[in-house]
Amino acid sequence: MVEVTRTDRRTSNSRQDILEAAQRLASREGAGKLTIEAVAREAGLSKGGVLYNFPSKDLLLKGMLDWMIETIAPLIDEHRDALEGQPNRTLRALIKASDFKAKNIDPSVPMAILAVAAEDPELLAPMRAEMQARWQQVLDDGTDPELAALLWAAADGLMFHCMLGTGVFPEERRTHLLGRLDELATQICK
Amino acid sequence: MVEVTRTDRRTSNSRQDILEAAQRLASREGAGKLTIEAVAREAGLSKGGVLYNFPSKDLLLKGMLDWMIETIAPLIDEHRDALEGQPNRTLRALIKASDFKAKNIDPSVPMAILAVAAEDPELLAPMRAEMQARWQQVLDDGTDPELAALLWAAADGLMFHCMLGTGVFPEERRTHLLGRLDELATQICK
């Protein structure tokens, strides 16, 4: 009797659909155009339907950010596990994980960051926490903290430029650039 | 005769005031809170006054972006000129110019990027053009294009994290990190 409802929620995955629709919309039209009605239209249901799953816009945005974290974190861990024993495994995992195309992840996923930042910058707190924890892992790998921070920043810079379409390199070559970044990360020594 | 008393109004450039108020607001409250009324309040005039100077919100945002470019471009050129004859002068100038604190430039200036992206990503076109032109200069300096792109991305990654407050390094050390980045840029060889 206790655990029944779980399966019901799984049968219809409206929550996922809504979150994905929101990402797509933010990525295509801009974070400012992300209204509840527009999300509903994009997800193929009514405004009431969206508000049933996410009782307020803030909760929808929080949901977007949480989902982004939950999507990316295991991806990072996976790469990190595969690099066990090798130097700078966490940093290298962060770099590898930011190549979304390689893992068939919607490239608009990290747009949640900009959408959330536009609505209320304080909602980014969970992401800050996640990044700090990850940074501790990077440090624990024993490396030059400054170089590591710079390489991480490079990966994120590429990601932001990819999101905004302001990159100076053609999009197709981002994977290759990340490969180069990975080489650098491998070579860092304390 | 006395022609100066009210001349303050004429002399004081409201356009600048409005643009600066908009940057401050976007930086403090988030890009989504950037409404014409709020900008007017922050700039100390009425909504009508803002709309007189910028006939539509899109034009205001375009104004913010243009002003950002006009503020930063000469700064880059200045650094670039100072590095004449040295390797990778353009890339190094880009890195140095992204340290706003050093030049007493309001750190909220690049928030225009996020504000514009939130309203309509296509408005970023002028920035894309500016960056492509700058990239050509970097290439003309004769360097490893991929490494150069990565170092530039690192500088921008630090900037974005600074804007969003999601950086993993304390803000005070950004200057130092940029110095380290400058060292790397100096060492790149073809």
Add this chain to the structure above:
DNA sequence: GTACATATACCGTCCAAACGGTACAGTAAA
């Protein structure tokens, strides 16, 4: 200098549309 005309820079008010959110009736399945 006075009178009048025009331009500039801005204010205050108003409005239709869009917004986030509520209320509730309905449905389909378990």
Add this chain to the structure above:
DNA sequence: TTTACTGTACCGTTTGGACGGTATATGTAC
């Protein structure tokens, strides 16, 4: 019947923007 959800109708507020008015500066003619 309960649970999980959809869809419509609606409300109060906010939004971008239009518009007419106003104080001041400037130009021109007397």
